[in-house]
Amino acid sequence: MIPEPTRPLFREDAYLREAPARVTGHTPEGGVLLDVSVFYPTGGGQPGDSGRLVWEGNTLEIATAVKVDHGRVALVAAAPQSLPPVGAEVMQHLDWERRHLHMRIHTALHLLSVVVPLPVTGGQIGAGRGRLDFDMPEPPADIAALAEALNRLIDRDLPVTDDWITDDELIANPGLVKTMSVMPPLGQGRVRLVRIGQGAAQIDLQPCGGTHVARTAEIGRIEIGKIEKKGRVNRRVTVTLCD
Numbered sequence: 711m712i713p714e715p716t717r718p719l720f721r722e723d724a725y726l727r728e729a730p731a732r733v734t735g736h737t738p739e740g741g742v743l744l745d746v747s748v749f750y751p752t753g754g755g756q757p758g759d760s761g762r763l764v765w766e767g768n769t770l771e772i773a774t775a776v777k778v779d780h781g782r783v784a785l786v787a788a789a790p791q792s793l794p795p796v797g798a799e800v801m802q803h804l805d806w807e808r809r810h811l812h813m814r815i816h817t818a819l820h821l822l823s824v825v826v827p828l829p830v831t832g833g834q835i836g837a838g839r840g841r842l843d844f845d846m847p848e849p850p851a852d853i854a855a856l857a858e859a860l861n862r863l864i865d866r867d868l869p870v871t872d873d874w875i876t877d878d879e880l881i882a883n884p885g886l887v888k889t890m891s892v893m894p895p896l897g898q899g900r901v902r903l904v905r906i907g908q909g910a911a912q913i914d915l916q917p918c919g920g921t922h923v924a925r926t927a928e929i930g931r932i933e934i935g936k937i938e939k940k941g942r943v944n945r946r947v948t949v950t951l952c953d
Contacts, residue, residue: 712780713734713735713780713782714734714745714780715780715781715782716743716744716745716746716747716781716782716783717745717746717747718747718783719746719747719748720747720748720749720750720759720921721902721919721921724813724921724922724923724924725924726748726804727748727803727804727806728748728801728802728803728804729746729748729801729802730799730800730801730802731744731745731746731747731799731800731801731802732744732745732797732798732799732800733793733794733795733796733797733798733800734782734796735796736793736796737778737784739784739786740786740787740790740793741776741778741784741785741786741787742763742770742772742784742785742787742793742794743778743782743783743784743785744783744785744800744802747775747783747785747802748761748802748804749761749772749775749783749785749802749804750775750809750812750920750921751775751776751777751783751784752774752775752776752777753777753919753920754918754919754920755832755833755834755835755840755920756812756816756835756920756921757774757812757835757836758774758775758776758786759772759774759775759804759805759808759809759812760772760773760774760788760805760808761802761803761804761805762803763785763794763800763801763802763803764800764801764803765794765798765799765800765801766798768792768794770787770791770793770794771787771788771789772785772786772787772788773786773787773788774786808837809921810923811836811837811838811951812835812836812837812920812921813921813922813923814838814923814928814929814930814951815835815836815837815838815839815840815949815951816835816840816918816920816921816922817870817906817922817923817926817928817929818840818860818864818929818932818949818951819833819835819840819841819842819949820904820906820914820916820918820922821860821863821864821906821913821914821926821929822842822860822947822949823842823914823916824863824906824913824914825856825859825860825863826842826844826846826850826856826947828844828845828846829844829845830842830843830844830845831843831844831845831944832944835920838950838951839948839949839950839951840948840949841946841947841948841949842946842947843940843944843945843946843947844944844945844946844947845943845944846943846944846945847943849937849939849945850937853934853936853937856934857932857933857934860932860934860949861931861932863913863926864926864927864929864930864931864932865926865927866907866911866926866927867925867926867927868906868907868908868911868913868925868926869906869907869908869924869925870904870905870906870922870923870924870925870926871904871905871908872902872903872904872905873902873903873905874900874901874902874903875900875901875903876900876901879901901917902917902918902919903915903916903917903918904916904917904918904920904922906926929951930951930952930953931951931952931953932949932950932951932952933949933950933952934947934948934949935948935949935950936948
């Protein structure tokens with residue numbers, strides 16, 4: 711019997727900080743499987759969420775969340791201890807401050823791919839800091855001007871929304887994919903698109919499964935650090951939140 715996938719509450723509402731759930735199983739490695747999850751699992755350059763589970767007077771600190779087979783999310787304990795039993799009702803509590811930093815940086819990196827319109831070869835999201843690697847043979851002449859262009863987009867307070875298209879529609883529109891190294895996961899029948907701006911004011915649309923802020927102004931002021939050369943044509947651009 712194929713197990714039911716975990717319902718991704720983090721995708722339905724990225725601002726949801728806590729929610730009840732039922733334990734559906736444990737992984738061989740000691741992960742906790744739930745029927746629904748507010749915890750985003752590691753993927754797409756975004757780290758898995760941390761937080762805690764509470765049940766019947768017990769607390770389990772969660773270090774991260776990971777994807778496992780059949781569309782399920784496993785929560786990984788921060789230290790070895792007794793796990794909530796299968797069938798237990800638990801309350802999920804997200805480390806919201808850390809998640810929100812991820813959301814701000816993730817959306818900022820989407821905007822960075824707008825002001826640097828080059829193929830993306832890699833990326834990583836952190837709590838208040840992130841980077842994209844570009845196929846960039848020559849460095850930009852003016853990093854300050856690049857940062858200012860990025861902050862102007864942020865200040866426009868554009869809405870960030872999502873849509874879904876079929877696998878076939880994505881295959882027919884390869885220009886939607888900015889990353890050279892990683893293709894969006896196919897085989898589920900549909901792919902999520904993250905849109906920044908609406909109508910004539912739309913500035914970006916690309917496949918993404920991560921969590922984002924609702925409007926760009928929520929990102930806050932961004933700084934761009936030194937641009938590092940990573941290989942013959944790859945360069946790394948790092949962004950940091952100023953607050």
